[in-house]
Amino acid sequence: MKLLQALFFPPEQPGGVSSMIPYMQERFSSTRWEMELFWIPKRLRNKGQEEIVFDTFDWTLYQDSTIVQKYIQTYRDYLWWGRMRLQKSYNLIHAHHPIAGLALKRIFPDTPLIQTIHSSYERELILNGIIQENGLEHQFLVSLYRELEMKSQRMMTVSHSFAGYLSSYVDYPEDIEIIPNGFDEKRFKPVPHENEVTQLVTVCRLVPAKGLDILLKACAELKARGHDYVLHIIGDGPFRTELESLAQELGIYNETIFYGYTLHPEEFVPFFDIFVLPSRAEAFGSVFAEAALSCLALVGTEVGGIPEQIEDGVNGLLVPQEDYVALSEALEKMISDPSYRYELARSAFEKAKSEYSLTHVVNRFKKVYLQFENRKSEG
Template sequence: MNIVHLTASTFHGGPERQMLGLAHHLPATYQSMFLSFAEGGRCRQFLSTARHHGFEAVALTYDTPRWWSAVREIAGHLERMGADVLCCHGYKANVLGRIAARRQQIPVVAVSRGWTAENFKVRLYERLDRFHLRWMDQVVCVSEAQAARVRRAGVRPDRIRVIYNAIDPMRFHEPDARYRAKLLRYFRQPRMHVIGAAGRLSPEKGFEVLVKAAERVLREQPCTGFVLFGEGPERTNLQKQISAAGLGQSFILAGFRADLDRFLPHLDLLVLPSYTEGLPNVVLEAFAAGVPVVATAVGGTPEVVEEGVSGYLVPAGDAETMAERICQALSHPDDLPDMGRKGRLCVQEKFGFATQAELYRELFEQLCPEAKTGEAPTALPDETPTAPALSLDDDLLATESTCNN
C-alpha cells in the first residue's frame, strides 16, 4: 500500500519526527512518500532527512497564491506515486490536499495536532481548516482533548479516531555525561539544579510565564539555573524580560541545538508552560530521557503527565503555581529519579511507534481494503522541476527549533 504524506514543513521538528517514525514502523508492504510545500526553501531540512532514510521526498513548486496549480501538481504526484491514501498534516495540506485527493478518487486522512491561534492570519487559516476537516474520510487526533475540539468543529464522531504521538525511548538509552558539564557551563556561577524548557519561541508556548516563575523560584532556590532551547519570533521579547528581571546570569536562551536529545537526560526537571497543545512531543522526550515534568494542564498534556507520579500539572498562565510546583520538586531531589522512571515507563507502555503504526495500519486497511501492497511508484521524470536536489542547510539547523507539536 502506498501512503503519501503532504505537509508544509519549515524544519525537522515534532510532526516531521512523527511522520518518519510511522513510515519506519509500518509493515514492509507499505511504501511511504512525502510531499512538502516549499515554504520559501525551509522544507529542505525535512526532505533531506527523509531522503537520507530512503524515502522519496519532493518539494512542491506551487503554493496557495496559485492554489489551483498547487492542486493539479499534488494530484499529478499522487497519480505518479500510485497513492492509495493521502495523509495531510496542517491546514494548508488539509485544504489543498483534500481537493487533490478527490480528483484522484483516493481517501484522505487529516492528522490534527492542535491549533495555536498564534496571530490573525493563522486564526483565519485555522478556521478554514476546521471547515475542511468535516469533509475528510478520517481525522486522526493526537489526543482525546484534540478529538473533543474536532467534534466541536462539526466533524462526525465516526470519522474521528485518536492515535497518540509516539517516541523511541532508545534515543536516550545511553546518556552522555559530558552534556551535564555542558549544561553547567551555560552559567558563570555554580548551579545545583538545572531546569529546562524547549520549543518554538512563539506566543502560544507561554515562555514568558516561565520567566516570571523563575523569578519566584530563584528567591527560594538561588542555586538553580534555567535553560530554554529553541528559536522563534519571541526571542527578543523574552531576552528583554529576562534582562529587566535581572535574570541574565540564571536564565539562558540557548537557541536551537541539534543535539537537544543529549542534553535532556541531564536536566533535573523540564517545564512546559504552553497555553495550547495537541500532545506535546517534548514531554514524551523528557519522559523517555527519565526526566520529570511540570506542565500546564492544556490539550492532551494531562493524558501523558500523571499528577504527583511523573510530574505536576498547573493552570496555564499561572506563574505562581508553576513556581510552587518547581520548588516542591526541587525540595525533594531524591524523588525526582523515581518520577522520571515512572515517566519513562509511561512512554514505553503507551507511546511506542509499534503501537502507533498498528493503529494506522488498521485505519489504512479499513479505508483501502482492496489496495495493492508493495507496488512501486513511477519514477520521477528527470525534467520535472518539483524535486530539486536539496541539501541540508547548516544555517537552517542553526535557526529552527526541534520541538514543535
C-alpha cells in the first residue's frame, strides 16, 4: 500500500506532528507498506498562480485581510510544489495540515484523503494577539473545517475535547475519529536521579497562548514561600523578551534559565523533576505525553486535551487556567513531597506508555489505512 503523509512544516519543526510522523516510517518498512513524507520548503514563496475556489464558502469575502491573502498564496504555493514534485500515484493520502489536505486532494482528486486536524490555528492566533475573534481571519479559518469535511474521506483529530470544538463547524461531527499523537518509546528514557533542588521544566513555543506569564508568577509565589527550585524554559518565540523582563521584575531571574530552541530536549528532560505548562489552549498537548514518557511529574491546566492525559491527583495535577496561585500550590505539593511526586510520575509514565506509545498509535492507524487499501474515492 502506497501512503503519502502530507505535512506542512518540515519534519524538524517543533510540535506534535514532527514528534510523530517522521518516526512512523520505520514502523511501515515492510513489503506491504510504502510510506513517503511530503512538505513545502520554508524558502518557497509566491510561486503558485492557480485560481483558488472552495466548494463550501467564498474566500473572497475575507480577501481584505493580508493574513487571509497569505493563506491563499501558501495554498497556491503548495499546489505548485506538489504538482512539480509528486509524479507517482498513491493508494491513500494522510494530511496533517488543512492546506496540505486541500492542495493534495486537488492534485489527486481520485485518491482517498484522511485529514487529521492537530490544533486550532485560529484560537492560538487569537490568544497570541495576532487576529481578532470573529474577525475576517477567524471566519475564514473556521470555514476551512467544513471544506475539509467535504473533501476528505475520513476526518480525525487528537482529543475528545478538540472534536467537540470542531463539532460547531462541520455537518457530521459524529463521524470525526479520535486518534491521539504517538511518541517513539525509544526516544524517551527515564533516568534515575536525585536533585538536591527541585528542577522544574517546560517545553513550548514562547507565545502568550502557552501561559508562561502565569508560570513565572507562580514561581515568584514559590520563592516568597521559601521554596528552592530552578525553572528551565526550553523553546523560543516572540514572547521571550517579555518573559525575561517579567522574570526580572518578579525577582526570579536567577532561578530561571531560558535555553532557546533545542532540537532534542528529550535527551536531557529526564534529569528534571516536574514538567509544568499552564496553557491557555491545547488540542492535545504533546509535550505532556513526552514528559510522562520521561517519567516526570505533570502539572497542567484544565483546558483542551490536557485533562484527557492528566487525571488530577492520580497521574499529575490540574489547575484552572489563569490562576497562578493555584499553580503555585500544585507545585508546592510536589516540591514538598518527593514521594508523592514520584508516585504521580510513575502513573503518568504507565498511562503514556500504554496509550500514547508510537507502537500503539501506529497499530490504530494501520487499521484505518487498511480500510482504504482497495477503495476508490467517495467524493
